[in-house]
Amino acid sequence: MRTNRLAAAAVLATALAAAGCGASEPTQPAPAAQPQSSAPAAPAAPVKLTYWTWAPNMDKIVKVWNDKNPDIQVTVSKQAGGDDAAAKFLTAAKAGNPPQLVQAEYQHLPSFVAADAVADLSAQAAPVKGEFSEGLWRLVTLGTEGVYGVPQDSGPMMLYYRKDLFEKYGIEVPKTWDDYAAAARKVREQDKNVFLGTFSSKDPGSFAGLSQQAGGQWWSIAGEAWKVAINDQATTKVADYWGKLVDEGAIDDMPYFTPEWNKALNDGKLLTWPSAVWAPGVLEANAPKAKGKWAAAPLPQWSAGENASGFWGGSAVAVSAKATPDEKAGAAAFISWLNTDPEAVQLLVKEAFIYPASTKGTQSLTTPPAYFDTQADFWQQAAQAAATARGFTFGPNVNAAYTAYKDAFDKALANKSSFTGALKTMQDATVADMQKSGFTVAQ
Amino acid sequence: MPSKHARRTGGGIAAPYLFLAPxxxxxxxxxALPIAYTIxxxxxxxxxxxxxxxxxxVREVNAGLDNYAAALSDASLWTSWLRVLLYGLIVLVLMLGLALLFALMLDTARVRLARFSRTSIFLPFAVPGVAAxxxxxxxxxxxxxxxxxxxFLSASTVLYSMANVAIWGGTGFNMLVLYTALRAIPQELYEAARMDGASEVRIALQVKIPILMPAIILTTVFSIIATVQVFTEPTVLRPLTNTIPSDFSPxxxxxxxxxxxxxxxxxxxTAIVVAGISLVLSFGFLRVVKRQAFGESS
Structure with missing residues (x-):
């Protein structure tokens, strides 16, 4: 039925487009209309751009731009975040009426490029390249010659933990994942209602970040073919580690972002959350009772002395492939300003609560988030995590891989089967989906 | 005279099409066009x-019937059909049973608080599926x-918990359809039955239910179509638990x-396949019960 509705919309859109063509054709021969629209050198009508984003208060930031740039006017259209937003943009692009500007999470950008839905900005965005770290810039070029967006924010991962309850249970902040496992067991010995952490089968983004830390490379490009290695050695190590902890009952298996999880955080039944730099906002909304009791530390390492992290989330702003040349130029100017201009980046931090992608932007952060007001070095910690975070190339079908992750790990938890098997299922489903969509996959 | 006649005939030919046009x-x-486009x-x-x-x-090319072959040989689609079949069976029996029971109870002569009960049974239907x-x-x-x-959300119970949401939301609507049909039955029939010494239960079983048959069949067909299309409940509950896969229902x-x-x-x-199967299910059901339901009238 959904397909029918989509088809109906497409048919309607085609009909309207046809009607539009029909109406404009007769006016073409009339010479009077011509000079009026094209003669003036300065564009008579301002370029109007629609911007799909879910960053809070983006309309306030855009207003600053609109006031200064009367000939490039941007309108914010607030979206729901996450995978739904990506699906919606791809559908709109396919139906022929996408917005000119779209917030694109790094993991979804390759699928936008593969669907030919976003424009190559290599000519327009080249000047801002130096504003970003090499790792982040790679996420918008996908390792090709093209530039498919300008980075906006990033999500380096840290370990968030309850200072007060760590003291209560006599736990040190874990330096390695072995320490973390030992601490998880220690908590369970003292209180059967409390867990050190939980494994979420609903959040592939978090798992991807932990795999990046371990050195996983899920997708890579080998000549003219894609390579998929979701069950590589590093990721298998991560999956085994969490599978073992869940299996012996040392940590919980409830998904993140559920009412139940919120309650556990608020009641002090969950002591840690390996999460990204945007976690303070989530904690503030869901665990208001614990304000000032959480602290951030570097992620536990796989071996002592190492220093690595991963990314969970973060996004760029991309321009639709359907944008006219005027719109494209205006859009590129706007997103370059939004993500690199000091004033705009300050506003992004203050109003939209993001961790800016721009290197200068991160250096300007001083006051810790209100929820972490007892931790003066919060941003130094974040900067360290950002500097040591490993990213990886995302493939063109992250959505399919992430769905496979949810289904496979859901099943592994329900059947108490091995996480290695779930990872293999995820790998196979991802390869099968790529082959079905006609990508060349190297074995 | 002839000219008037001709004009009337001419108008007569065009008029039906004119009325049909909208x-x-x-x-x-x-x-029709969306379906054709889907095909x-x-x-x-x-x-x-x-x-x-x-x-x-990226190019779009002709695939012939490959997509159908893939859809029909996809094991996960058939697993989801089995799941929906069990789910549908629970929902159909319990929801329609309860709806019929409530309708008959509200229709008895001595019922108290009829208006209040009717509204409170109907109310869940007014709650949007996502909110429910x-x-x-x-x-x-x-x-x-x-x-x-x-x-309630373990692998063995989640299907029943989901059916419960549907039953809670759907009983009121079906009850109202049946109840309205009951109110249309002439009172004389009941009087005659009472005079013959029939109890309320006997009247319900032997007078009301047979007369209600067409309405029961109508609500059954609606419910079959609704359960084949179950979407809201698994979609809303999925983020909350590990037990609902993305291909839970077709x-x-x-x-x-x-x-x-x-x-x-x-x-x-897959959408065409699902539409075909629901068509077969609902028309198959209608064909099976046709004689009992509409036998007398045809």
Whole structure:
């Protein structure tokens, strides 16, 4: 039925487009209309751009731009975040009426490029390249010659933990994942209602970040073919580690972002959350009772002395492939300003609560988030995590891989089967989906 | 005289089409064309060259019946059908049974608080499906439920918990349909039955239910179609638990294919298959019960 509705919309859109063509054709021969629209050198009508984003208060930031740039006017259209937003943009692009500007999470950008839905900005965005770290810039070029967006924010991962309850249970902040496992067991010995952490089968983004830390490379490009290695050695190590902890009952298996999880955080039944730099906002909304009791530390390492992290989330702003040349130029100017201009980046931090992608932007952060007001070095910690975070190339079908992750790990938890098997299922489903969509996959 | 006659005949030919036109146009634009477009999409697929990145590397090509072959041989689609079949059986029996029971009870002569009961049974139907799903989700989650000790969202119970949401939401509507049909039955029939010494229960079983048959069949067909299309409950409950896969029901599978995996073509083929099966199910049911339901009238 959904397909029918989509088809109906497409048919309607085609009909309207046809009607539009029909109406404009007769006016073409009339010479009077011509000079009026094209003669003036300065564009008579301002370029109007629609911007799909879910960053809070983006309309306030855009207003600053609109006031200064009367000939490039941007309108914010607030979206729901996450995978739904990506699906919606791809559908709109396919139906022929996408917005000119779209917030694109790094993991979804390759699928936008593969669907030919976003424009190559290599000519327009080249000047801002130096504003970003090499790792982040790679996420918008996908390792090709093209530039498919300008980075906006990033999500380096840290370990968030309850200072007060760590003291209560006599736990040190874990330096390695072995320490973390030992601490998880220690908590369970003292209180059967409390867990050190939980494994979420609903959040592939978090798992991807932990795999990046371990050195996983899920997708890579080998000549003219894609390579998929979701069950590589590093990721298998991560999956085994969490599978073992869940299996012996040392940590919980409830998904993140559920009412139940919120309650556990608020009641002090969950002591840690390996999460990204945007976690303070989530904690503030869901665990208001614990304000000032959480602290951030570097992620536990796989071996002592190492220093690595991963990314969970973060996004760029991309321009639709359907944008006219005027719109494209205006859009590129706007997103370059939004993500690199000091004033705009300050506003992004203050109003939209993001961790800016721009290197200068991160250096300007001083006051810790209100929820972490007892931790003066919060941003130094974040900067360290950002500097040591490993990213990886995302493939063109992250959505399919992430769905496979949810289904496979859901099943592994329900059947108490091995996480290695779930990872293999995820790998196979991802390869099968790529082959079905006609990508060349190297074995 | 002849000219008047001719004119009337001429108008007579055009008039029916004129009156039909609005309905026909709406039917063609919003039903026939979309279906035709879906069928067209279902015979297409994308072809990519190289990495599939950059301009011109993606082409749409003819796929013949490949998408149908893939849909029909997809084990996960048939597993989802089995799941929906069990779910549908529970929902149909319990929901329609309860609806019939409530309708008959409200229709008895000595019922008190009829208006209040009727409204309160109907009220859940007015709650949007998503809101109902979330509300029940909170009631089911171990951390937030007031009913401790039962795991409503475990692999073995989740189907029943989901059916419960549908039954809660749908009983009122079906009750109202049956109740309205009951009110249309002439009172003389009951008086005659009472005079023959029939009890209220006997009247219900032997007078009311047989007369209600067409309405019961109508609500059954509606319910079969609704359960085949179950989408809201699994979609809303899925983020809350580990036990609901993305291909839980045929429609959630189509949604995942079309909007998560971005493969409109195989989703279109599956959609046609699902539409075909629901057509067979509802018309098959109608064919089986036709004689009992409408036997007397034809």
């Amino acid at each position: 309905a026909l146009v709406l039917f063609v634009v919003f039903l 067209y999409l279902s015979t297409r697929r994308v072809q990519r060259s190289g990495l599939g990145l950059g301009k011109g590397s 799903g979330l509300m029940w989700g909170f009631l089911y989650l171990p951390g937030t439920t007031p009913l401790k000790g039962v795991d 429609l959630t599978k189509i949604y995942t294919d079309a909007f998560v995996r971005g493969d409109l073509y195989s989703a279109a083929a």
